Structure formats: C-alpha cells, structure tokens
Amino acid sequence: xxxxxxAFEHVLRRSDGRALVADIDRISKLALSLTLRDATANxxxxxxxxxxxxxxxxxxxAARTLALVxxxxxxxxxxxxxxxxxxxxxxxxxxxxxxxxxxxxxxxIDAGRGNPAMLDLVRANLAGANLLAGNLVAxxxxxxVVTRTADTNPAVDSLVASVRTSAAGLSLDGxxxxxxxxxxxxxxxxxxxTANQRDPAALAAFASVVSTQFQLAMSEGDQERARLALxxxxxxxxRISATLGRNDPRTLLVLSNSAAARFELACAEGAIETIWxxxxxxxxxxxxxxEALGARHPQALVAAANxxxxxxxxxxxxxxxxxxxxxxxxxxxxxxxxxxxxxADHPQSVTALSNLASAxxxxxxxxxxxxxxxxxxxxxxxxxxxxxxxxxADHPATLVLEQELHLCQAWAxxxxxxxxGILLTKRRTAVRHAFDEDYLSIGDAAKALAGDEPDTxxxxxxxxxxxxxxxxxxxxxxxxxxxxxxxxxxxxxDLGSGVTGMIPPSEMPQEPKHFYTGNVFEVRVINDGRxxxxxxxxxxxxxxxxxxxxxxxxxxxLEDSRAREEAVRGMVIEAVExxxxxxxxxxxxxxxxxxxxxxxxxxxxxxxxELHALITEIDRGRVVLxxxxxxxxxxxxxxxxxxxxxxxxxxxxxxxSFGAVIDLGDVDGLVPVSELSWQHVDRLxxxxxxxxxxxxxxxxxxxxxxxxxxxxxxxxxxP
Amino acid sequence: MSEYWVELRHDGRRLGAGFFLxxxxxxxxDHCLRGVPDGExxxxxxxxxGTTIAAKVYxxxxxxxxxxxxxxxxxxxxxxxxxxxxxxxxxxxxxxPEPNDPHLEGVVTDPKVFYKCxxxxxxxxxxxxxxxxxxxxxxYSGGPVERVTKERxxxxxxxxxxxxxxxxxxxxxxxxxxxxxxxxxRFDCLxxxxxxxxxxxxxxxxxxxxxxxxxxxxxxxxxxxxxxxLNPTEVTxxxxxxxxxxxxxxxxxxTR
Numbered sequence: 010x011x012x013x014x015x016a017f018e019h020v021l022r023r024s025d026g027r028a029l030v031a032d033i034d035r036i037s038k039l040a041l042s043l044t045l046r047d048a049t050a051n052x053x054x055x056x057x058x059x060x061x062x063x064x065x066x067x068x069x070x071a072a073r074t075l076a077l078v079x080x081x082x083x084x085x086x087x088x089x090x091x092x093x094x095x096x097x098x099x100x101x102x103x104x105x106x107x108x109x110x111x112x113x114x115x116x117x118i119d120a121g122r123g124n125p126a127m128l129d130l131v132r133a134n135l136a137g138a139n140l141l142a143g144n145l146v147a148x149x150x151x152x153x154v155v156t157r158t159a160d161t162n163p164a165v166d167s168l169v170a171s172v173r174t175s176a177a178g179l180s181l182d183g184x185x186x187x188x189x190x191x192x193x194x195x196x197x198x199x200x201x202x203t204a205n206q207r208d209p210a211a212l213a214a215f216a217s218v219v220s221t222q223f224q225l226a227m228s229e230g231d232q233e234r235a236r237l238a239l240x241x242x243x244x245x246x247x248r249i250s251a252t253l254g255r256n257d258p259r260t261l262l263v264l265s266n267s268a269a270a271r272f273e274l275a276c277a278e279g280a281i282e283t284i285w286x287x288x289x290x291x292x293x294x295x296x297x298x299x300e301a302l303g304a305r306h307p308q309a310l311v312a313a314a315n316x317x318x319x320x321x322x323x324x325x326x327x328x329x330x331x332x333x334x335x336x337x338x339x340x341x342x343x344x345x346x347x348x349x350x351x352x353a354d355h356p357q358s359v360t361a362l363s364n365l366a367s368a369x370x371x372x373x374x375x376x377x378x379x380x381x382x383x384x385x386x387x388x389x390x391x392x393x394x395x396x397x398x399x400x401x402a403d404h405p406a407t408l409v410l411e412q413e414l415h416l417c418q419a420w421a422x423x424x425x426x427x428x429x430g431i432l433l434t435k436r437r438t439a440v441r442h443a444f445d446e447d448y449l450s451i452g453d454a455a456k457a458l459a460g461d462e463p464d465t466x467x468x469x470x471x472x473x474x475x476x477x478x479x480x481x482x483x484x485x486x487x488x489x490x491x492x493x494x495x496x497x498x499x500x501x502x503d504l505g506s507g508v509t510g511m512i513p514p515s516e517m518p519q520e521p522k523h524f525y526t527g528n529v530f531e532v533r534v535i536n537d538g539r540x541x542x543x544x545x546x547x548x549x550x551x552x553x554x555x556x557x558x559x560x561x562x563x564x565x566x567l568e569d570s571r572a573r574e575e576a577v578r579g580m581v582i583e584a585v586e587x588x589x590x591x592x593x594x595x596x597x598x599x600x601x602x603x604x605x606x607x608x609x610x611x612x613x614x615x616x617x618x619e620l621h622a623l624i625t626e627i628d629r630g631r632v633v634l635x636x637x638x639x640x641x642x643x644x645x646x647x648x649x650x651x652x653x654x655x656x657x658x659x660x661x662x663x664x665x666s667f668g669a670v671i672d673l674g675d676v677d678g679l680v681p682v683s684e685l686s687w688q689h690v691d692r693l694x695x696x697x698x699x700x701x702x703x704x705x706x707x708x709x710x711x712x713x714x715x716x717x718x719x720x721x722x723x724x725x726x727x728p
Numbered sequence: 729m730s731e732y733w734v735e736l737r738h739d740g741r742r743l744g745a746g747f748f749l750x751x752x753x754x755x756x757x758d759h760c761l762r763g764v765p766d767g768e769x770x771x772x773x774x775x776x777x778g779t780t781i782a783a784k785v786y787x788x789x790x791x792x793x794x795x796x797x798x799x800x801x802x803x804x805x806x807x808x809x810x811x812x813x814x815x816x817x818x819x820x821x822x823x824x825p826e827p828n829d830p831h832l833e834g835v836v837t838d839p840k841v842f843y844k845c846x847x848x849x850x851x852x853x854x855x856x857x858x859x860x861x862x863x864x865x866x867x868y869s870g871g872p873v874e875r876v877t878k879e880r881x882x883x884x885x886x887x888x889x890x891x892x893x894x895x896x897x898x899x900x901x902x903x904x905x906x907x908x909x910x911x912x913x914r915f916d917c918l919x920x921x922x923x924x925x926x927x928x929x930x931x932x933x934x935x936x937x938x939x940x941x942x943x944x945x946x947x948x949x950x951x952x953x954x955x956x957x958l959n960p961t962e963v964t965x966x967x968x969x970x971x972x973x974x975x976x977x978x979x980x981x982x983t984r
C-alpha cells in the first residue's frame with residue numbers, strides 16, 4: 010500500500026506532474042496487487058489513490074480500487090459517510106461541483122440513517138458545493154438548515170458563515186454581508202481556540218475571514234484597515250502555501266484573492282504605476298491557476314476573468330485604448346470559455362458576459378463608430394437577458410446592466426458624436442448619467458433604478474460579432490513592434506493597424522525591466538491568434554541565421570578570421586545563463602569568463618551593445634568567441650590608443666571592494682575607490698552601478714603590466 | 729523591484745543575512761542579532777539594489793535560533809511564495825555571505841525530520857545534502873532555502889551547520905532547514921488569533937457562543953474532577969464562576 014502511495018508521490022513530485030509509461034506500469038501492477046486487507050487498513054490513503062488513478066485515466070483500476078474500498082467498509086456505514094464526504098471534497102478541488110453535490114446528497118441520506126455526527130458537516134458542505142456550482146438558493150437553504158439544527162461546532166459554523174458571506178457578496182446585500190462577516194469572525198476565533206495553527210481547514214478559514222474583512226474595509230472606504238488586511242492575507246498565503254503546497258486549489262484561491270485585493274486597493278489609491286504592478290501579480294496568479302488546475306477549472310476561470318477585467322480597468326485608468334482593446338479580446342475569450350465550461354446559467358458566466366458587455370460599451374464611446382455601438386448594444390442586451398434569467402430582475406447587477414443598456418440605446422440612436430475621449434467604467438457611466446454623481450455604491454444605484462422594465466428582445470450570445478481587431482499577421486511574419494506597456498508577465502507591443510501583441514518573458518533577450526515604453530523592436534509572430542504572441546529572440550535568430558551551414562564562402566571567411574586572429578564584430582542579442590549570444594552573421598557564443606579582463610556580474614547590461622571579439626572555436630556551425638583574448642592582444646600590441654589626461658566614455662562592467670571596472674570598448678580600466686568621487690564614499694553602489702554610462706579620465710597607463718587607471722572624479726569639476 | 733534576501737546592519741556593522749517572509753516581516757537566524765545590545769531593537773537592512781531601510785527586531789525565538797524583524801515603511805520586493813518539499817527535490821540557497829562565496833545547492837534527502845536544536849527544542853525540518861563541500865558553512869545560516877523547479881518556491885530557512893561526527897571542527901555535507909510552515913507556527917506574533925485581534929479588535933460575541941464556551945469549561949471541570957486533578961470544592965467554585973460570568977455578560981449585552 011505504502012509503495013503505491015510512494016509511486017503516486019513520485020509522479021506528483023515531478024515538476025510537470027505527468028506520469029511516464031514506467032510510472033503507469035508500476036502503479037498498475039501495485040494497484041492490481043491490492044488486497045481487501047490492505048483496503049481495510051488504509052481506507053483514506055486508498056481513496057486518495059482512487060482519485061489519482063482517475064486523474065491518470067486508469068478508470069478500470071480506479072473502479073476496481075473503489076470496489077475494494079466499498080467491500081472494506083461494507084459493514085461500517087458510518088465510515089461510508091466519511092468516505093463520500095471526503096470524495097466530495099476532492100471533487101470540489103477538481104472543480105467537478107455536480108459530482109460533489111451528488112456524492113454529498115448520498116452521504117446526507119446515509120448520515121441520516123447511521124452517522125448523525127456527520128450530518129451537520131455534510132449539510133455545510135452541501136451549502137458550500139451549491140454555492141460554488143452557482144445555485145445560491147440551494148446554498149442558502151442548506152446554510153439555514155445547519156443554522157436551525159446544528160449544535161455549535163466551529164468547523165461547521167465557519168463553513169456556513171463563509172457560504173453566507175460569499176452569497177451576500179454575490180447578491181450585493183450589504184446588511185447580510187456585515188452580519189455574515191461577524192458570524193464568520195466568531196466561528197474562526199472559536200475554531201482557532203482548539204485547532205492546530207497548521208490545520209489546513211483553520212488556515213483556509215483564516216484566509217477567508219481576512220478576505221471578508223478586506224471587503225468590509227473597502228466598502229467603508231477605510232484604506233488603512235484594508236492595507237492591514239492585505240498584510241494578514243500575505244501571512245495567511247505563506248502559511249497555507251507552506252502547509253499544502255503552492256499548487257493546492259486552496260492555496261491558489263488565497264493567492265488569486267490576495268492579488269485581486271491588492272489590485273483593488275491600488276485602483277482605489279489611484280497610483281498608476283502601482284496599478285500596473287499589482288496587475289502583474291494578478292495575471293501571474295491567474296497563470297499559476299490555469300497551469301495547476303487547467304484552463305476550464307472554475308477557479309482558474311474566475312482568476313482569468315479577474316485578470317482580464319483588471320487589464321481593462323488598468324488600461325482605462327491609463328487612458329490606453331490599444332490595451333483596452335486587447336483586454337476586450339481576452340474578456341470575450343473568457344466569456345466563451347466560461348459559458349462552455351460552466352454552462353450559461355452559472356453566475357460566473359453571467360459575470361464574464363457582463364464584464365465583456367460593459368467593456369464594449371466603454372470602448373465604443375472612445376471609438377465613436379457605428380459598428381462599435383451596435384456591437385456594444387448587442388452584447389449589453391445578451392448580458393441583461395442572461396442576468397435576468399440567472400440572477401433575477403431585482404439583482405443589483407441586473408439593474409445596472411439595464412441602465413447601461415438604456416444609455417447605450419439612447420447613445421446609439423441619438424447619433425451623438427464620438428465618445429468624450431476617455432474610457433468609462435460600467436459603474437461610472439451608469440451613475441454619472443442617472444444621478445450626475447461620480448461615486449455611488451452599486452447597491453444604492455441599483456435601488457434607485459429598481460422598477461425599470463428590462464428589454465428582452467435580444468440576439469443569442471453566440472451570434473454576436475467578433476470583437477477582435479482584424480489583422481493579417483501570420484506565424485513567421487517579422488514586423489516592427491513599439492512597446493506600449495511593460496509588465497513582469499510580458500511586454501505589450503503595438504504592431505500597427507490597431508493590433509496589440511504580447512512578448513512573453515521567455516521570448517525577450519532581456520528581462521522586462523530593461524525595456525522602455527516607446528522602444529521599437531523587430532518581432533517575429535509566433536502565434537497568430539486574436540492577441541498575437543510575438544518574439545524578439547526569434548526575430549533576431551532569424552536575422553542571424555541567414556548564413557546556413559552550407560554557405561561555404563561565409564564559413565571559410567570565418568575560419569580565416571580565426572586562423573589570422575582577426576577580430577569579428579557583432580551585436581549582443583541575448584544574455585544566457587553562462588554568457589552572451591552575438592549575431593556575427595551566425596549566432597556565436599561568448600562565455601561569461603571571456604567577456605572582459607575582470608569577471609562580469611551583470612550580463613544583461615551587454616544586450617544590444619556591439620562588441621568585438623576573437624573566434625576561438627568553430628565546430629559544425631557552433632562558433633565560440635573570446636573578447637578577453639582580443640583585449641589581451643590589443644594590450645600586447647600596444648594598440649590601446651589611450652593617453653593620460655584623455656576623457657573617455659565607458660560603461661561600468663563590475664564593482665568590487667577595490668573600485669569599479671570600466672569597459673572602454675577596446676580595453677578595461679579600473680577606477681580605484683579613491684578616484685570615484687570628490688566626497689567620501691561609504692558604499693560604491695551609492696556612486697556607480699553596473700551598466701551605467703560614465704565619463705572617465707585616464708590617469709595612468711602601465712603598458713608593461715597592461716593596466717589602465719581611470720578617474721571618475723577627475724572627469725567632473727572639483728566642488 | 730528588489731530580490732527578497734537582504735543584509736542586516738546595526739550602527740553600520742554587518743550583522744548577517746535575512747530574507748522577506750512577507751512584505752512586512754523579515755526572518756533571520758537569532759545568532760545574527762548577537763551584535764545588537766540588549767533592549768535595543770532598531771536595526772536596518774540593505775536590499776540587493778543598495779537601498780537601506782529601517783527595521784525593528786520584533787520577536788526572538790532564541791531556543792530555535794530564529795528572529796523576526798519588522799520592516800518600517802514600504803518596500804518593493806519580489807516575494808517568493810512558500811512551498812513544500814519532497815525527497816529528491818533540488819534546493820539552492822540564493823544568498824551567500826560574500827560575493828566570492830559559492831551558492832549552496834544539493835538535494836533534499838528527507839522532507840520531514842525532527843531536528844533537535846542546541847537548546848533541546850525539536851523543530852520540523854528538511855534534511856539536505858549539499859554538493860558544495862566547504863567544511864565550514866558559517867555565514868550561510870539564516871539564509872533562505874529555495875526549492876528549484878520551474879517556479880522557485882521558498883522551502884525553509886537554513887539552520888546552523890551540523891558538525892561532522894569524526895572531525896567536529898568540520899561540518900558534514902548534511903544541512904538542515906526549518907520549514908516555512910514550522911517557522912510561521914513558532915512566532916507568537918504570527919499566531920492567527922493574535923493577528924486577527926491586533927488588526928480588527930476582539931470578535932463580536934453572541935449568546936450562543938458564550939454558552940458554548942461555558943459548556944466546554946464545565947465539561948473540562950468535570951473531566952478534571954473525574955481524573956482527580958481538581959477536588960469537588962474547587963469544581964463547585966469553578967462552576968459558580970462560570971455561571972456568574974455568563975449571567976454578567978448576558979446582562980451586559982442586554983443593557984448595551
């Protein structure tokens with residue numbers, strides 16, 4: 010039995026989590042050798058194995074193992090309830106809420122017959138599973154049953170209170186939310202009085218309460234308290250991640266909630282750089298959710314929807330229609346995926362559709378075109394009908410959508426002139442027109458709007474026109490891209506004709522922090538989807554590889570340069586782990602130990618610089634260079650060309666306790682600490698940094714030793 | 729955005745290394761703070777980009793050689809998310825005492841061992857084997873241990889070196905690191921109940937909870953009486969106190 014668990018752990022440990030043929034063989038053999046005795050002694054472990062066998066698509070083995078579990082527990086119906094409850098939780102983590110509810114329904118019946126102690130927990134789990142499945146009515150019903158019948162039990166109370174806060178949040182019912190938050194807080198305190206500080210349920214409950222407290226603080230406009238809640242969220246995230254691992258769905262939930270909260274606070278504070286920075290974290294969290302859970306997992310869909318809605322909001326605040334259009338494409342993709350994965354009647358599908366419709370309306374006002382207006386109108390109509398059907402005609406989100414629909418109808422039919430040049434959020438548009446105020450809560454807006462009749466004449470969502478900008482880009486095309494926004498998760502570039510593409514970090518020669526808005530690069534299209542993915546690296550490689558291995562004349566010339574120890578010249582196109590890649594007509598490798606006379610610490614500062622070097626090796630298309638050898642050669646030949654007293658431009662290549670090494674192009678020189686500044690220097694990093702351009706004066710040339718001494722302070726006026 | 733490991737300083741002197749556990753708290757080995765005079769808590773730390781930021785010694789756990797430092801002010805730092813380790817995982821310590829010291833790295837040989845600290849306290853730790861054999865690992869303890877995968881994860885904090893049984897003046901190539909889960913459970917100020925109270929004040933109480941707490945206390949008293957830990961007179965007195973407390977609190981609620 011333990012061997013089987015070890016075999017699974019071996020698969021899970023692998024970074025990609027995929028099982029190899031050998032693993033599956035071993036697992037199959039071990040699973041087939043299980044006996045009833047094994048099963049009776051290890052029911053919980055065996056249940057985990059059943060789930061893993063299903064994950065590996067070994068359904069027959071999973072069914073056989075499950076049958077063993079049922080045989081082993083045939084005479085203990087109480088254990089059967091625990092097993093079903095446990096399996097339901099695993100189904101929830103997988104995102105299969107319908108299966109979880111069906112298992113819990115069975116467990117509920119069995120618990121009523123033979124395990125009353127489990128009854129409250131099963132009911133609380135039913136409330137939770139129904140909430141996740143989008144059935145708010147059933148979730149509230151089960152929560153009420155538990156509240157009416159259960160004795161005080163911190164674990165059950167905590168679960169029910171979390172369901173109530175989430176349900177109140179979805180219904181935008183402020184009063185219910187405050188009451189539920191207080192109950193949730195009480196349940197947590199009681200639970201923590203007895204629970205271990207490392208108990209996963211207590212950690213998840215803590216994270217949930219802190220998240221609720223953040224929402225309360227934000228709704229009261231108390232940013233200081235919200236910031237405090239964020240500090241606690243971070244502690245909660247580290248604790249749960251250390252206990253359950255970063256890919257556990259509970260950890261990922263805390264991660265994405267924490268990132269969303271950070272973005273919300275940044276928006277409330279209005280600091281544009283912080284907004285983009287927190288957007289980066291939000292998109293990172295969404296990526297991790299998708300990678301760990303799969304793109305169709307409900308939790309991943311919510312995270313992705315949040316990230317795209319946040320991109321639109323950031324573009325709005327930054328007044329960047331190009332990025333807003335890109336966000337719109339993402340919102341559309343997510344709305345479609347959510348509907349296909351969860352069904353049209355899931356509240357998350359309605360939210361995704363509403364986000365899309367509102368964004369289209371906002372953007373249509375900027376475009377001011379008839380097409381955009383009609384498209385926005387169609388989307389708003391579809392979203393309103395879905396919202397009426399799923400959330401109800403009185404739900405605040407429905408009322409706000411209706412108001413937007415009226416505004417859009419009026420705007421489209423008025424033939425009003427194009428937008429006012431700014432992007433408006435859903436809330437602001439509705440509120441500004443309805444009440445002539447900028448800031449009013451969505452709940453209050455909804456109350457004031459109550460009573461309007463919804464328009465139900467709508468086209469089907471699937472027939473809505475595509476919002477993606479037209480582009481004729483195809484994989485392999487090389488075009489120019491202008492940087493419009495730099496995020497850690499990628500750099501957005503304007504590819505012309507209103508098309509915005511993204512350069513993923515893996516396709517950049519340098520880290521994103523080395524880019525600047527407005528930089529223009531040649532990029533190669535690597536994915537021609539609705540948001541094209543482009544690569545600088547591949548464009549550079551394509552350019553560098555124009556001399557094929559078969560180009561004999563070119564390679565003979567290179568071989569000749571190597572034999573005669575002649576320098577070649579090339580642009581550094583990439584910094585890799587142990588050196589630089591140069592374009593000398595082919596890709597050539599310059600090892601880090603061969604870049605200069607001193608060890609180089611920041612390879613990135615060499616990217617996009619032109620360097621000279623000697624060829625030291627040519628082997629079947631592989632070219633290795635040495636700049637260090639060239640510098641030595643020049644020094645020996647007395648070709649330095651430097652004279653004492655000259656002022657030269659150079660780049661700081663490294664900093665040590667002795668001073669700073671300056672790369673003057675053909676030779677390295679040293680600025681001793683005493684020559685750095687006219688003032689006393691405590692830390693060298695206060696005066697110079699690696700990669701910095703500096704003016705230096707040559708103060709000494711030792712041709713015998715080959716050393717050049719420079720002065721930074723002598724190149725500056727004496728204060 | 730700066731890296732998450734830092735250099736700690738006091739009065740311009742280097743104390744040792746530490747790293748960000750969250751944006752608000754830094755973790756270090758307690759022995760790094762030996763240079764800070766008793767009663768003094770003001771220190772500072774230097775980020776990888778050279779920025780100096782003020783901090784305070786917040787909580788020291790001398791028995792397990794760990795200390796928590798509170799950051800004063802806002803810092804833009806690339807935090808590393810905590811992660812669990814498994815046997816045979818590759819690990820690495822990204823910080824090092826001096827720029828010409830090597831980075832420690834190796835494999836996890838046991839993801840859950842119980843490590844006895846010098847003071848006798850048992851810690852849940854990772855047992856690590858390093859392929860960088862130095863014989864002396866002083867200066868590395870207190871540094872972060874990363875799990876090396878596609879996404880790096882913060883696995884633990886490196887503990888003091890483990891002496892070689894044959895030649896005690898040398899360290900073996902076996903090292904130990906306290907897991908992040910263990911570290912966070914060790915500090916009172918990171919206790920979840922304490923954090924909630926500090927951040928949001930005491931929780932609102934309800935009569936139902938009050939009665940639950942009272943019932944639990946009464947049950948506990950009965951158990952202790954049955955086990956002979958309390959005599960009947962003490963138990964009766966305790967029951968009376970519980971009953972009075974319930975009545976007082978209920979009355980106070982109604983008149984509030």
